[in-house]
Amino acid sequence: MSVDPYSHWHPDQSSGPALAQRLDRLARRLLPGGVTALMIVILAAPSGIPGATALLPGLVMSSVFFWSVWRPASMSAPVVFLIGLLMDLIGFAPLGVDAFVLLLLHGIAVHTRFGLMGLSFLAIWVVFSVLAAAACWLLWLLISVLSLNAMPTAPAVFETLLAVGIYPPMAAAGSWLHRRVWNPEPQA
Amino acid sequence: MIPVSIQIRQALERVWLPVMLLLSMAMILLGWANQRLTNAARMAVADVLSPVWAVIAEPGEQLSAALSELRGIGHLAQENARLRTENETLRGWYDVAVSLTEENQTLKTNLHWMPDPVPSFVTGRVVGDAGGLYSHAVLIGAGPQSGVRVGNVALAADGFVGRVTETGGHSARILLIDDVASRIPVTLETSHGTAIMAGDNSTMPRLMYYAQDNHPIEGERVVTSGQAELLPAGLPVGTVHYIRASTPVVAPYARLDHLTILRVFDFDSGTIDSPDAPGRVPVAPLRQRGAATGQDNPMDGMTLGGVVDGLSGRAAAGAARSSAAGPVDGPDGENGVTTEGPAAADGQANGWESGTGTEPETGSATGAATGSGDGDDGRQRQNGAGASVPAGDGSAAPAVNQARPGRG
Structure with missing residues (x-):
């Protein structure tokens, strides 16, 4: 590549900070998805946490919902798809089921985000509870249909309750991260 | 990043969601249609993650061990007293067990009990929960490299846990007995x-x-x-409990929700079919040839029975030749030598010398037991089996029959 001697563009000087900035932006974009994936992996380990398997869908759903509403760029559809696929592969559920349900949740959240952002926390929680319940039952239905066997309903109810219960702490941690990571400088 | 105009980027963002939804539906169909591919993908992921999980689980286990120790300190005296009484009871049971074992041993010897094959096993740590919400399974950190195969039986310290359903490179998935897909034939004692x-x-x-x-x-x-023929008989599973009238359930001995270490046994089940017989296939046509020519077959003595006879120095060449006439008996020759002593003793003690019973194996044992002294009987049996052995080599009887008594 020949360097134009009359050019005022000096790639050597400008690429350093630009690369760092770019990496920084990439890291921020991947952070929510990465944290969610990490939670999936950690909760699958035999940690002795009671109800870890029932807690996992709720945790992932609340994470996907929260970030889809507040930072859809960081929780884009491909990221949601990969998270769902990871869940399916680790959890030995029928392949693609979690991905499908999470994508639906993500789609609803993204399309209604401007309405949701104006609501109070309590109202968002109620909306999430309804959506999470629908998602849990859709999961139950899909798994039952795909395995040609009516699954017991008790885990679905338990899963729904845990999803509803886990949202407030999830949202609190999420908004803390949101504020910290996206505005690292203290507000003067 | 590729610089694109804002319009294109927005259009792309709008397109992502439907594309991904379609892709996930395609995944559902693919996973449903091709189970083997999905299982391979799952076990590949599990193989990658199982070392990670093992590392994560380590501090948790130490913590829970420390906690239980702390809890134990609180009531040491109670625990001591309880253990002492339990020890008394167990000592009583120990005596009972010893005497019962000896009695059992005696009875088995008298009955020529075929000992069950000793299973090989590997012990693995549970590294992950491979079940999810609607199924119950665990992942252990041992795979085909350590000898774990699909269909093997997993036991916890106190009872039957499940079976291996999928194996990866160095991990295996065990479907637990409380999974909806699990159906286990059981006996109520x-x-x-x-x-x-x-x-x-x-x-x-x-x-x-x-x-x-x-x-x-x-x-x-x-x-x-x-x-x-799926499982060996007699593995302890649990106890019957009625949660409601006419709803019996099994309370498993193993704590299925807190599995840490599992032993995976290879019982090699389903091998009740005929033993694979080395030497059987090549010898069968040779017998015809040997019988036709009558003598000087170079393959004489190549069956196990013949070889063993030759080693033990008890058989003449004729005996070795005729042993080729009983191809079925060949492979068990080793057994014959090891159990010959007791078989002979028992055979005589029980008065089975006549050997005319309809059970051919009994007859064989008898032949070995009585040795060449009962040569006539052995010859009859052989001729009865359709082998064209020249009559009169009475010493053939022990050579052939000796191969069999392990079964008797």
């Missing part, structure tokens, strides 16, 4: 009934298909049944 133990995702699997005139008894032991 007190009522001598049989039933199917079906998992239903609760901690206690149900009992199904028991005889209506022989209901399971509350508290009786449940062990596996060898009926389907």
Whole structure:
């Protein structure tokens, strides 16, 4: 590549900070998805946490919902798809089921985000509870249909309750991260 | 990043969601249609993650061990007293067990009991929960490299846990007995009934298909049944418990929700079919040839029985030749040598010398037991088997028959 001697563009000087900035932006974009994936992996380990398997869908759903509403760029559809696929592969559920349900949740959240952002926390929680319940039952239905066997309903109810219960702490941690990571400088 | 105009980027963002939804539906169909591919993908992921999980689980285990120790310190005296009484009881049971073992041994010797094959096993740590919400399975950190194969049986310290359903490179998935997909044939020890133990995702699997005139008894032991040749018989599973009237369930001995270390046994089940016989296939046509030419067959003595005879120095060349006439008997020759002593003793003690019973194996044992002194009998049997052996080599009898008594 020949360097134009009359050019005022000096790639050597400008690429350093630009690369760092770019990496920084990439890291921020991947952070929510990465944290969610990490939670999936950690909760699958035999940690002795009671109800870890029932807690996992709720945790992932609340994470996907929260970030889809507040930072859809960081929780884009491909990221949601990969998270769902990871869940399916680790959890030995029928392949693609979690991905499908999470994508639906993500789609609803993204399309209604401007309405949701104006609501109070309590109202968002109620909306999430309804959506999470629908998602849990859709999961139950899909798994039952795909395995040609009516699954017991008790885990679905338990899963729904845990999803509803886990949202407030999830949202609190999420908004803390949101504020910290996206505005690292203290507000003067 | 590729610089694109804002319009294109927005259009792309709008397109991502439907594309991904379609892709996930395609995944559902693909996973449903090609189970083997999905299982391979799953086990690949599990292989990658199992070392990570092992590392994560380590501090948790130490923590729980430390906690239980702390809890134990609180009531050491109580614990001591309880253990002392339990020890007394167990010592009584120990004596009972020793005497019963000896009695059992004696009875088995008298009956020429075929000992069950000793299973090989590997012990693995549970590294992950491979079940999810609607199924119960665990992942252990041992795979085909350590000898774990699909269909092997997993036991915890105190009972039957499940079976290996998928294996990866160095991990294996074990479907637990409380999974909805699990159906295990069991025997009820007190009522001598049989039933199917079906998992239903609760901690206690149900009992199904028991005889209506022989209901399971509350508290009786449940062990596996060898009926389907799926499992060895007699592995302890749990005890019967009625959660409601006419709803018997099994309370498993193993704590299925807190599995840490599992032993995976290779019982090599389903090998009740005929033993694979080295030497059987090549010898069968040779016998014809040997019988036709009558003598000087270079393959004489190549069956195991003949070789063993030759080694033990008890057989003449004629005996070795005629041993080729009994191809079925060949492979068991080693057994014959090892059990010859007791078989001979018992055979004579029980007065089986006549050997005219309809059970051919008994007759064989008798032949070996009585040795060349009973040569006539052995010859008859051989001729009866259709082998064209020249009559008169009475010493053939022990050579052939000796191969068999291990079965007797």
